[in-house]
Amino acid sequence: MTDLSQTGAIAGAVVPPGPPRPGLRARRRRTLLLLRIVVLAVLGAFFLFPLLALLEFSTRGVGEDSPRTLDAWGRIVTDSTLIPAIVSSLQLAVITSVVAMVLMVPTMIWVRLRLPRVSRVVEFLCLLPLTIPAVVLVVGLVPIYAWVRYLTRTDSILTLSYAYVVLVLPFVYRSLDNGLSAIDVRTLAEAARSLGADWFTVITRVVIPNMAQAVLNAALLCVALVMGEFTIASLYNYVNLQVAIAQAGLADANMSMAVSLASLMFAFVLLLGLSFVGRWRRRHGKAAA
Amino acid sequence: MSSVTGQRSGVEVRLEELRRTYGAVTALDGLDLTLHPGELVALLGPSGCGKTTALRLLAGLEDADGGRVVVAGLDVTRVPTNKRDMGMVFQAYSLFPHMTARQNVEFGLRLRKQDGARRKKRAEEMLELVGLTAQIDRYAHQMSGGQQQRVALARALAIQPTVLLLDEPLSALDAKVRAQLRDEIRRVQLGVGITTLFVTHDQEEALAIADRVGVMRAGRLEQLGPPTEVYAHPQTPFVAEFVGLNNKLAATVDDGEAEVLGQRIPLVDKSFRPGAAMALIRPEAVKVLSEDADEGVVATVLASSFLGAISRLTLDVGGAGHVIAQLSTADALEHPAGSAVRVRVRPDPVLVTPVD
Numbered sequence: 001m002t003d004l005s006q007t008g009a010i011a012g013a014v015v016p017p018g019p020p021r022p023g024l025r026a027r028r029r030r031t032l033l034l035l036r037i038v039v040l041a042v043l044g045a046f047f048l049f050p051l052l053a054l055l056e057f058s059t060r061g062v063g064e065d066s067p068r069t070l071d072a073w074g075r076i077v078t079d080s081t082l083i084p085a086i087v088s089s090l091q092l093a094v095i096t097s098v099v100a101m102v103l104m105v106p107t108m109i110w111v112r113l114r115l116p117r118v119s120r121v122v123e124f125l126c127l128l129p130l131t132i133p134a135v136v137l138v139v140g141l142v143p144i145y146a147w148v149r150y151l152t153r154t155d156s157i158l159t160l161s162y163a164y165v166v167l168v169l170p171f172v173y174r175s176l177d178n179g180l181s182a183i184d185v186r187t188l189a190e191a192a193r194s195l196g197a198d199w200f201t202v203i204t205r206v207v208i209p210n211m212a213q214a215v216l217n218a219a220l221l222c223v224a225l226v227m228g229e230f231t232i233a234s235l236y237n238y239v240n241l242q243v244a245i246a247q248a249g250l251a252d253a254n255m256s257m258a259v260s261l262a263s264l265m266f267a268f269v270l271l272l273g274l275s276f277v278g279r280w281r282r283r284h285g286k287a288a289a
Numbered sequence: 290m291s292s293v294t295g296q297r298s299g300v301e302v303r304l305e306e307l308r309r310t311y312g313a314v315t316a317l318d319g320l321d322l323t324l325h326p327g328e329l330v331a332l333l334g335p336s337g338c339g340k341t342t343a344l345r346l347l348a349g350l351e352d353a354d355g356g357r358v359v360v361a362g363l364d365v366t367r368v369p370t371n372k373r374d375m376g377m378v379f380q381a382y383s384l385f386p387h388m389t390a391r392q393n394v395e396f397g398l399r400l401r402k403q404d405g406a407r408r409k410k411r412a413e414e415m416l417e418l419v420g421l422t423a424q425i426d427r428y429a430h431q432m433s434g435g436q437q438q439r440v441a442l443a444r445a446l447a448i449q450p451t452v453l454l455l456d457e458p459l460s461a462l463d464a465k466v467r468a469q470l471r472d473e474i475r476r477v478q479l480g481v482g483i484t485t486l487f488v489t490h491d492q493e494e495a496l497a498i499a500d501r502v503g504v505m506r507a508g509r510l511e512q513l514g515p516p517t518e519v520y521a522h523p524q525t526p527f528v529a530e531f532v533g534l535n536n537k538l539a540a541t542v543d544d545g546e547a548e549v550l551g552q553r554i555p556l557v558d559k560s561f562r563p564g565a566a567m568a569l570i571r572p573e574a575v576k577v578l579s580e581d582a583d584e585g586v587v588a589t590v591l592a593s594s595f596l597g598a599i600s601r602l603t604l605d606v607g608g609a610g611h612v613i614a615q616l617s618t619a620d621a622l623e624h625p626a627g628s629a630v631r632v633r634v635r636p637d638p639v640l641v642t643p644v645d
Contacts, residue, residue: 184381190350191383191441193370195397195448209387 058258072254085244096164097222126173134231179214299327299484300361308355316342318508329485331499339508376445380457384429397448415443435466453485526642540568566641572615574635585631
C-alpha cells in the first residue's frame with residue numbers, strides 16, 4: 001500500500017482519487033481529438049478511395065498517355081438507354097416513397113395510439129423482407145405479378161413499385177418507429193382530443209408534424225434504396241438505372257463508372273441535405289434539440 | 290387551504306358508482322363523487338389508488354366498466370373525449386412541440402372555427418392570465434417546465450371548458466416552482482370559477498388549494514371533506530396515516546375510550562373492540578409542559594428539529610416509547626435536548642388501529 005506519510009496522511013490509509021489536474025485534462029483532450037481525427041481519416045479513406053478510383057477511371061482518355069477527359073461524363077446524356085433508365089428509376093423512387101408513406105405513416109400512428117397489442121406483429125411483418133433474399137422475393141412475386149399485369153393491362157417498369165414497397169418496408173418501419181419513439185405520442189394525442197380534435201386531426205395536425213424528420217428520413221431512404229436496386233429489376237427483365245449501368249459496363253466501362261459515381265453522389269447529396277434540413281428545423285425551433 | 294373568494298360559477302359534476310378494471314386488477318370500485326359548481330376537488334392517494342383512473346374516465350380517455358359520468362345534468366359516459374368540452378392539463382409536458390405558445394393556445398379555438406382576430410385576442414388574454422405574455426412566440430423546448438405547464442393551463446382554459454381536469458400537473462417540477470404554480474393555478478381557477486378536479490399524490494398540494502379533498506385507496510374514497518377536516522379529523526386509520534404525520538402510541542381501549550399516556554380520550558370509532566390497540570396522535574396534538582406541571586406524564590427531550598416557525602421535539606416517554614411533538618419554535622427553545630418535561634395529549638377523539 002502506498003505510504004502517504006509525506007502528505008501528512010496516516011501511512012497505509014487509502015486516499016480516494018481527486019479530480020485530475022488541469023494539465024492532465026488538457027492532455028487527455030488532445031489525445032481524444034487526435035484519436036477522433038485518426039478514426040475519421042481512416043474511415044474517410046475507406047469510403048473515399050473507391051470513389052476516387054471511380055473518378056479516375058471515368059476520366060481516363062483513350063490510349064496510354066492520353067490526357068484526362070470528361071467525354072465519358074458527356075456520353076451519359078446522349079446514351080439512348082441510360083436517360084430513360086434514370087427517368088424510370090426516379091419515377092419508381094417517387095412512387096415507392098409516396099405509397100410507402102401513405103401506407104405506413106397512418107398505420108404506425110394508429111397502432112401506436114390505439115392498437116399497441118399488434119405492434120409486435122406489425123414489426124415482425126415489416127422486418128420480414130430483410131430476411132428474404134431478393135431472388136427468393138422475385139420467385140415468390142412471380143404469380144403476384146402475373147395478376148398485376150393481368151389487372152393493370154400493362155407491362156410498365158413502374159409496376160416494380162409494388163415489389164419495391166415491400167423491399168423498403170423494414171427501413172421505413174425503423175425510421176418511423178424511431179420518430180414515434182422520440183415523442184410522447186399518447187400524451188399529445190390525448191391533449192389534442194381533450195381540446196376537441198378528431199382522430200384525423202390528431203394524426204395530420206399533431207402527430208405527423210412532430211415526426212416530419214422521421215417521415216423525410218424514411219422517404220429519402222426509399223429513394224436511395226430504389227435508385228440502387230438491381231436484382232429484382234434484372235430478374236424481371238426491366239431496365240432501371242442499375243441494370244443500365246451494368247449493361248453499359250459491357251460496352252463502355254468509362255461511362256458506366258461515371259454513372260455509378262454520379263448515382264452515388266446523388267444519394268450522398270440527398271442524405272446530406274436531410275441532415276441540413278434537420279439542423280435547420282432545430283435552429284428555427286421546429287423541433288426539439 | 291386558501292380562503293375561497295370570488296363568485297362561484299361552473300357546473301355540477303357527478304361520478305356515480307364508477308367501475309373500471311384492468312384484467313384482474315380493480316382500479317375503481319364503485320366510486321361516488323360530486324363536484325359542486327365552481328369548486329376545486331383534489332383527489333389524493335398513493336400510486337394505484339385509482340385517482341388518475343377517475344380523472345381519465347371523467348375526461349373520456351378511458352371507458353367505464355360500470356357507472357355514470359354526469360356533467361351539468363347530462364350523462365356523458367359514452368360521449369367521446371373530443372365532444373365533452375373539458376380542459377385538461379397533463380402530468381407529462383403536453384404542449385405541441387411544433388407550435389409556439391400562441392399557436393398551442395389557439396389550437397382548440399381553431400378547431401372551433403373561431404376567426405383569426407378573436408383567436409389571437411383570446412390567446413393573448415389567456416397567456417396574460419398566466420403571466421406569459423413575453424413567451425408568446427416561443428416553442429415548448431425554449432421554455433422551462435413551469436412555463437410549459439402555464440401555457441398548458443392557458444390552452445386548457447382558452448376553449449372555455451365546462452370542467453377543468455388537472456392530472457398531477459406539478460409532479461415534474463422542482464419544489465419551488467411547484468409551490469408557485471400551485472398558487473397560480475388556484476388563483477386562476479378562482480378567478481374563472483370553473484369546476485375543477487385536481488389529482489395529486491402530494492398532500493401539501495391538495496391541502497393548500499382544494500375546497501375539498503378526497504382521499505382514495507384501492508379504488509374507493511376513504512374520506513371526502515374540507516382540508517382542515519380531513520387533516521384534523523381523519524375518519525379511518527389510512528387517512529390518518531396518509532395525510533400528515535402521526536405518532537403510533539400504545540393504548541388500551543375500553544368502553545368507547547382509549548387510555549393513552551395516562552389519559553382517557555374518546556374514540557372516533559366507538560365500536561372498536563376493547564383491548565390493546567395503537568392510537569394515532571398528530572404531533573401538534575401532543576402538548577409539552579414544564580417538568581413541574583401537575584398533569585401529563587414524565588418525558589425526556591431526545592432531539593429537536595428546527596423547521597422555521599415550528600419545531601419538532603422527539604421525546605422519550607419511558608414505557609410508551611418515542612413521541613414526536615410539534616410546537617412553535619419559541620416554545621421548543623424552552624425545552625432543549627436532554628431536559629425533562631411533561632407530556633399530555635389533546636383530548637380530541639382519537640383513531641385507533643389494531644396492534645401490528
